[in-house]
Amino acid sequence: MTGAQNREDARGWVTGSVAVVTLAFLLLPQIILLVESFTADSYLAFPPTRYGLRWYAFILSDDDWLDALRRSLLVAAIVTPVTLLLGLMAAYALDRGPPRGRRTIFTLLIAPMILPHVVLGLAQFQVVFWSHMQDTVTAYVLAHVTIALPYAIITIGASLQVFDRRLEEAAQSLGAAPWRAAFHVMLPVIRPGLVAATIFSFITSFDEFIITYFLSTRRVTVPIQIFNSLSFQLDPSIAAISGLTLMLTIGLTGFLMAGGQIASGGRILR
Amino acid sequence: MSAVNIENVTKRFGQMVAVADVSFEVKPGEFVTLLGPSGCGKTTLLRIIAGFLRPSEGTVRIGGAVVNDMPAHLRNVGLVFQSYALFPHLVVRDNVAFGLRMRGVRRREIDRRVGEMLDLVQLGDRALYLPSQLSGGQQQRVALARALVTQPTVLLLDEPFSALDRKIGELLRAELKRVQRRLSISTILVTHAQDEALMLSDRVAVMNLGRIEQVGTPERLYERPRSRFVAEFLGRSNLVRIVQSGRDVRIAGPVEGEGVPMPGTSGIAIVRPENVRLYPPDSELRADRYGGTIEDVQYLGHARIVRVRLDAGVAIEAIALSGSDWKPDAASRVTIEIPSGSFHVIGEPTLSGASELDPSPR
Numbered sequence: 326m327t328g329a330q331n332r333e334d335a336r337g338w339v340t341g342s343v344a345v346v347t348l349a350f351l352l353l354p355q356i357i358l359l360v361e362s363f364t365a366d367s368y369l370a371f372p373p374t375r376y377g378l379r380w381y382a383f384i385l386s387d388d389d390w391l392d393a394l395r396r397s398l399l400v401a402a403i404v405t406p407v408t409l410l411l412g413l414m415a416a417y418a419l420d421r422g423p424p425r426g427r428r429t430i431f432t433l434l435i436a437p438m439i440l441p442h443v444v445l446g447l448a449q450f451q452v453v454f455w456s457h458m459q460d461t462v463t464a465y466v467l468a469h470v471t472i473a474l475p476y477a478i479i480t481i482g483a484s485l486q487v488f489d490r491r492l493e494e495a496a497q498s499l500g501a502a503p504w505r506a507a508f509h510v511m512l513p514v515i516r517p518g519l520v521a522a523t524i525f526s527f528i529t530s531f532d533e534f535i536i537t538y539f540l541s542t543r544r545v546t547v548p549i550q551i552f553n554s555l556s557f558q559l560d561p562s563i564a565a566i567s568g569l570t571l572m573l574t575i576g577l578t579g580f581l582m583a584g585g586q587i588a589s590g591g592r593i594l595r
Numbered sequence: 596m597s598a599v600n601i602e603n604v605t606k607r608f609g610q611m612v613a614v615a616d617v618s619f620e621v622k623p624g625e626f627v628t629l630l631g632p633s634g635c636g637k638t639t640l641l642r643i644i645a646g647f648l649r650p651s652e653g654t655v656r657i658g659g660a661v662v663n664d665m666p667a668h669l670r671n672v673g674l675v676f677q678s679y680a681l682f683p684h685l686v687v688r689d690n691v692a693f694g695l696r697m698r699g700v701r702r703r704e705i706d707r708r709v710g711e712m713l714d715l716v717q718l719g720d721r722a723l724y725l726p727s728q729l730s731g732g733q734q735q736r737v738a739l740a741r742a743l744v745t746q747p748t749v750l751l752l753d754e755p756f757s758a759l760d761r762k763i764g765e766l767l768r769a770e771l772k773r774v775q776r777r778l779s780i781s782t783i784l785v786t787h788a789q790d791e792a793l794m795l796s797d798r799v800a801v802m803n804l805g806r807i808e809q810v811g812t813p814e815r816l817y818e819r820p821r822s823r824f825v826a827e828f829l830g831r832s833n834l835v836r837i838v839q840s841g842r843d844v845r846i847a848g849p850v851e852g853e854g855v856p857m858p859g860t861s862g863i864a865i866v867r868p869e870n871v872r873l874y875p876p877d878s879e880l881r882a883d884r885y886g887g888t889i890e891d892v893q894y895l896g897h898a899r900i901v902r903v904r905l906d907a908g909v910a911i912e913a914i915a916l917s918g919s920d921w922k923p924d925a926a927s928r929v930t931i932e933i934p935s936g937s938f939h940v941i942g943e944p945t946l947s948g949a950s951e952l953d954p955s956p957r
């Protein structure tokens with residue numbers, strides 16, 4: 326009895342310790358970077374001797390950083406809804422469509438998740454080069470949608486799979502045409518999947534480096550700007566832009582997840 | 596004009612025939628139950644009426660109009676599922692209001708009718724709850740209110756009580772019957788529970804292997820079943836070979852076992868256990884009495900089911916109500932009495948009739 330109890334406790338301790346160490350390993354570098362970003366020194370060091378928002382002010386007034394930040398946000402803001410819409414349509418078709426060829430189509434659609442991004446980047450580089458679309462937002466959007474789409478299809482597909490179709494039938498029997506039943510019942514019910522897909526798409530786009538690197542020369546996004554400035558000097562502006570990215574993604578995720586929860590008490594859409 | 600009229604409806608899934616040449620009608624205000632074992636095609640038939648499946652053959656009419664080609668959302672039927680199927684993101688009031696909103700009814704009117712409906716199912720105080728905050732019984736009442744508020748031509752219910760525990764299920768049955776009478780709404784209930792069918796229905800259609808075996812009032816089906824299947828599906832029954840001479844009917848032997856009809860037998864009949872009387876073993880032997888040994892006793896509380904092996908070889912079930920002095924014991928001797936009028940003939944032991952009486956694989 327107590328022996329079993331002790332063994333339970335011991336197992337709990339081991340599991341707990343492993344979890345803490347793993348988390349520390351994953352998160353500590355980011356926390357250190359975040360702390361460093363609030364330095365008022367003119368060099369990158371841990372811990373900083375003085376604290377302040379000096380470097381945040383710097384990147385938000387520096388033309389290069391602002392330009393990259395604006396471009397990244399613009400691309401992500403286009404990529405997210407486009408991916409969401411395409412992902413929803415693809416997941417819906419895979420869920421409801423005829424079973425023939427379903428597996429093949431699914432595999433093709435999520436292939437970008439498995440293929441090496443270097444290969445994808447090179448392939449897209451050729452297309453973009455021939456069609457003279459280097460350095461354009463369109464090229465970045467197309468590239469980012471390609472790699473964000475698999476995540477959207479998988480998360481939306483998962484919530485469609487657990488969605489009880491009798492809800493739609495109930496709605497139809499109450500006088501809702503199929504598209505209204507989908508709009509008023511299916512979409513709100515699979516909302517968690519849509520929220521997850523939104524977060525994934527935004528972060529995938531905002532974060533993308535390899536493929537965008539192939540497609541850009543001068544008009545860069547934030548990750549590329551970080552890379553470029555790293556290779557030429559190491560100052561706290563990099564910590565500040567990383568901190569900004571981190572807070573942006575955490576903020577977005579938190580906002581959407583809270584929204585998803587609160588919305589379940591909402592009224593019907595008019 | 597009937598509320599629902601089904602004519603020669605057949606539904607095939609590939610090679611498989613789920614519904615085979617079914618015809619029946621539901622009159623306005625009538626409560627009809629489709630009763631049958633699992634897989635006999637009840638849900639399929641209901642979904643054909645609701646508009647989620649197309650019949651392979653035959654005609655479906657709702658309110659007099661042929662609806663074979665009409666999509667589900669235009670049919671004006673109310674639907675209640677075993678799984679409730681409430682919209683999880685909407686509070687009770689908005690669940691009930693859904694159908695009226697889809698029809699573009701004015702706000703004020705919606706509020707009034709939803710309020711009335713919630714009062715009718717006694718959930719007026721739960722209007723702002725989410726479905727997940729309600730018990731199973733309350734959820735099913737919301738589902739009922741949601742289906743009824745649009746005043747459908749017919750209410751369709753697919754095993755609405757089977758996910759609920761027995762006590763709540765019984766309460767809800769009574770409530771369904773009350774609401775159904777009150778609104779005098781034409782209703783089709785699908786169930787495999789015979790007590791439910793007998794209790795609620797004006798008429799019952801017993802289904803087996805995609806066909807309707809018999810349609811009739813509960814009394815008629817119970818007392819005058821047309822086939823062995825109906826007899827055995829509704830309540831308990833004893834099936835025996837009989838000999839008839841004039842008005843006297845006697846047990847001749849068991850139905851199963853012998854492949855060839857015994858000479859002198861004149862049919863197969865059922866006897867309900869409640870029509871079998873039990874007497875002490877030393878009672879006077881008459882033509883309608885049989886000696887036997889008690890094989891098994893099942894205690895039900897209010898009564899005991901007593902299985903008696905007659906000396907003639909037939910096993911007969913009888914009911915002994917609790918509260919009498921005599922307690923049947925297994926292995927003891929007993930005399931039973933079956934009056935001639937308690938036999939109900941359901942088939943002739945001819946070779947052509949034999950297939951019809953074959954024990955169906957259930």
Ligand SMILES: Nc1ncnc2c1ncn2[C@@H]1O[C@H](COP(=O)(O)OP(=O)(O)OP(=O)(O)O)[C@@H](O)[C@H]1O
Nearest residue numbers: 608611613631632633634635636637638639640787
């Ligand atoms: N979409 C379908 N495709 C193929 N076969 C089906 C389909 N739907 C039902 N069937 C078959 O049709 C038969 C009747 O099914 P149905 O669901 O109508 O039975 P049921 O009487 O409602 O049974 P239960 O009491 O178990 O719900 C079953 O054998 C079932 O396997």
Ligand SMILES: [Mg+2]
Nearest residue numbers: 637638639753
């Ligand atoms: Mg069924």
